[in-house]
Amino acid sequence: MxxxxxxxxxxxxxxxxxxxxxxxxxxxxxxxxxxxxNLLTSTTTSTTTTQTPYDQELLDLIVIPVSGKRCPITLSTTTSTTTTTTINPSxxxxxxxxxxxxxxxxxxxxxxxxxxxxxxxxxxxxxxxxxxxxxxxxxxxxxxxxxxxxxxxxxxxxxxxxxxxxxxxxxxxxxxxxxxxxxxxxxxxxxxxxxxxxxxxxxxxxxxxxxxxxxxxxxxxxxxxxxxxxxxxxxxxxxxxxxxxxxxx
The missing domain is CATH 2.60.120.1560 (Jelly Rolls)
Incomplete structure (x- = not known):
C-alpha cells in the first residue's frame, strides 16, 4: 500500500x-x-548393592585377606538413573x-x-x-x-x-x-x-x-x-x- x-x-x-x-x-x-x-529437569540416581551372607558352600571361594576376616561375596551392583522433565508451572x-x-x-x-x-x-x-x-x-x-x-x-x-x-x-x-x-x-x-x-x-x-x-x-x-x-x-x-x-x- x-x-x-x-x-x-x-x-x-x-x-x-x-x-x-x-x-x-x-x-x-x-x-x-x-x-x-524453561524446562524444569531433575535427575535421581540410585545404587543398589546385593550381598550374600556367609555360606559354607562358598567359603572355599572367598579370599581370606591377611587380616583373617572372611569377606562377603558381592553378587551384583545395580545403578539406575531417572530423569524427570516437567514444564515450568508458570x-x-x-x-x-x-x-x-x-x-x-x-x-x-x-x-x-x-x-x-x-x-x-x-x-x-x-x-x-x-x-x-x-x-x-x-x-x-x-x-x-x-x-x-x-x-x-x-x-x-x-x-x-x-x-x-x-x-x-x-x-x-x-x-x-x-x-x-x-x-x-x-x-x-x-x-x-x-x-x-x-x-x-x-x-x-x-x-x-x-x-x-x-x-x-x-x-x-x-x-x-x-x-x-x-x-x-x-x-x-x-x-x-x-x-x-x-x-x-
Missing part, C-alpha cells in the same frame, strides 16, 4: 484467496542462538496471549516491537490461532508467549498482513528494549504501509526448548488483516496454536 492508499478510505485491498499456500522456494534460513529453556499450554491497542502513540514505536503493551500481558485474550481482519483502523496488536518445538529441525513462520507485521523469537522477544526491524526473525514491512502481503522465514530450532515469541501488527486505514502460520518437521503449514504454544499464567 502506498502512502496515498494509506490515507484513502476508498482504496482497494487484496483479499484472502482461500487457496492453499504454495511453499516458498526462497525462504531464508537463519540459525538462532538466543535461547531460553506456563499454560494451548495458545498465545494477545491484546489490541488503539492508541496512535503505540504505532510510532512498532518497528521496535513496542505497541504500548507491557509484559506480562494483563487482561489479554488467549488465542488458539491468530487470524483476523476488519478489526478497525489505526490500531496495533501484540501476541506473546512461548513456542516449544517437538523435535529438532527446521521451522517456518509466516505472517500475512495489512499493514505491517513482525516476529521476534528468543531473548529479544521478551526484553524491554533492543528490538528493531533488523533483528526481527521476520520483518513483513512492520513500520510501513502495505496491502495484504505474506512473508515467511525459516529457522533451525532445538526440541523441548521454550522460545519466547512476540508477534506484532499495526494498521492504518483502508482495511486490515493478520494471519500467523507456522510449519515444522512432519507438520504442514497451520494456524493452530493449541499445541506447542504456551502463555504466561
Amino acid at each position: 502506498n502512502d496515498d492508499c494509506f490515507i484513502n478510505e476508498g482504496c482497494n485491498r487484496p483479499k484472502l484467496s482461500g487457496k492453499k499456500h504454495d511453499p516458498f522456494l526462497d525462504i531464508p534460513v537463519r540459525p538462532y542462538i538466543n535461547l531460553q529453556n 506456563y499454560l499450554a494451548g495458545g498465545l496471549k494477545g491484546k489490541f491497542n488503539t492508541s496512535s502513540d503505540s504505532i510510532s514505536t512498532i518497528s521496535q516491537g513496542d505497541v504500548g503493551i507491557n509484559l506480562p500481558i494483563s487482561n489479554g485474550i488467549i488465542l488458539t490461532n491468530i487470524n483476523y481482519q476488519n478489526a478497525g483502523d489505526y490500531y496495533s496488536f501484540m501476541a506473546f508467549g512461548y513456542f516449544r518445538p517437538p523435535v529438532n529441525g527446521l521451522y517456518t513462520f509466516s505472517t500475512f498482513s495489512d499493514d505491517g507485521s513482525a516476529i521476534w523469537l528468543g531473548v529479544l522477544a521478551n526484553i524491554e528494549n533492543g528490538r528493531n526491524e533488523t533483528n526481527a526473525l521476520l520483518n513483513n514491512n512492520v513500520a510501513g504501509a502495505q496491502g495484504a502481503t505474506k512473508k515467511s522465514t525459516s529457522i533451525i530450532l532445538t526440541a523441548n526448548t521454550f522460545y519466547p515469541i512476540r508477534i506484532v501488527h499495526r494498521d492504518g486505514c483502508c482495511g486490515d488483516i493478520l494471519v500467523f502460520s507456522w510449519s515444522g518437521p512432519n507438520i504442514e503449514e497451520t494456524t493452530d496454536l493449541t499445541e506447542y504454544f504456551y502463555y504466561d499464567r
